[in-house]
Amino acid sequence: MSSNTILILMFSGLTLLMLTGLPIAFVLGGLSLLITVTLWDASAVIILVLQIFDTMRSEALLAIPLYILMAAILQGSGIIEDLYRAMELWFGRVRGGIALGTVVICVVMASMTGVVGAAVTAMAVLALPEMLRRGYDPRLATGTICASGTLGILIPPSVLTIVYAVTAQVSIGKMLIAGIMPGLILAALYMIYIVAVAILRPAWVPKGDGAPVPLRVKLASLKSLLLPGMLIVVILGSIFFGIATPTEAAAVGVAGALLAAALRRNLRVAPLWAAAVTTLRATAMILWITIGAKAYVAIFTGLGGADTLMGFIQSLDVHPYVILAVMMLVLIFLGTVLDEIGIILLTVPVFLPIVRALGFDEIWFGVLYAITIQTGYLSPPFGYTLFYMKAAMPKHLNMGTVYRGVTPFLCMQILAVLICAAFPGLVTWLPRLMSH
Secondary structure: OOHHHHHHHHHHHHHHHHHOOOOHHHHHHHHHHHHHHHHHOHHHHHHHHHHHHHHHOOOHHHHHHHHHHHHHHHHHHOHHHHHHHHHHHHHOOOOOHHHHHHHHHHHHHHHHHOOHHHHHHHHHHHHHHHHHHHOOOHHHHHHHHHHHHHHHHOOOOOHHHHHHHHHHOOOHHHHHHHOHHHHHHHHHHHHHHHHHHHHHOHHHOOOOOOOOOOHHHHHHHHHHHHHHHHHHHHHHHHHHOOOOOHHHHHHHHHHHHHHHHHHOOOOOHHHHHHHHHHHHHHHHHHHHHHHHHHHHHHHHHHOOHHHHHHHHHHHOOOOHHHHHHHHHHHHHHHHOOOOHHHHHHHHHHHHHHHHHHHOOOHHHHHHHHHHHHHHHHHOOOOOHHHHHHHHHOOOOOOHHHHHHHHHHHHHHHHHHHHHHHHOOHHHHHHHHHOOO
């Protein structure tokens, strides 16, 4: 059987099985086993076994459960609620202040947790009712929370970035640090949009209400930023200056989260047990998908699919940026039907040889990759973040409101991709400054 036929069979089989709604890990693993036995050689099943052992022994992947555990402990410690109260005191009387403060809190949360669902869910519960009560247009409120909550995909310590770096076999530390500037650019674009809406459509953004807050009360509220700030500095600073590996920094982050919970007198058995269960479930899901995807890619490569695809790309007489744009469009599409871990594990081994052949920087491509997956998370009708929001929305609002709300933010996502593509130095200058 020709490599072209195998390529078509593997992709069509994967698409059909995913449409059945089966878990992606079992789809990948089962399809890999079926194709190995029927199209290759039964003895080649040893490749699947080796992929399982390779995943189980990966020290780099150890950072994933540690960062998830840190996020779960912080979420149960009450720090997020304190941050929100401080934001209300500082920004509540400013037109659009609650929306602007929501973006700021999501940046801080992204820097503490690296988990997308945590920020979207927390802000949907805390910020959305308050924004609607004050008269914010529901489209602006839902769009702001959906977009800002996904910054955890990009801003370190991002679990997605770690999986990308391990899969692409590039420096985890450099990949994490490379996401800082693009993440801040995206947050700035969101805030510029909110300010523009406040000026051009004042009916969407109410004036601040309530009595003036004394300065001493505002300053006192800043103590809620102390622990998160220290945690962010310790994690990112230790990685940036080469003091600790990302895995070691994750362990320090867990210790810091436990300390934060203890200082807030929330270090109890029940929250810790809930955090451990959450970590176990999330890690098991990620690692099962990792095993299935690595098996699928190994069989795909062994049967000549990767070589066929590479030959096809190289035969195209188009500008390299056109090929890059096609890859980004594929990622946006996949982001509406697959979770980000599955997308990385499936596409990075296929895309990276193409990226290297085109002469692109792998760290730079990784950041474009992350922004594009973030865009897929926001893309109607099936973006994951949209359904996180729907679960917390009042019953009188429907998904059409969310779709209309995220559309301007999707435009800003695309603008951020274009900015980072046009000015690669924005992405690569911090990684170049890192201690080795």
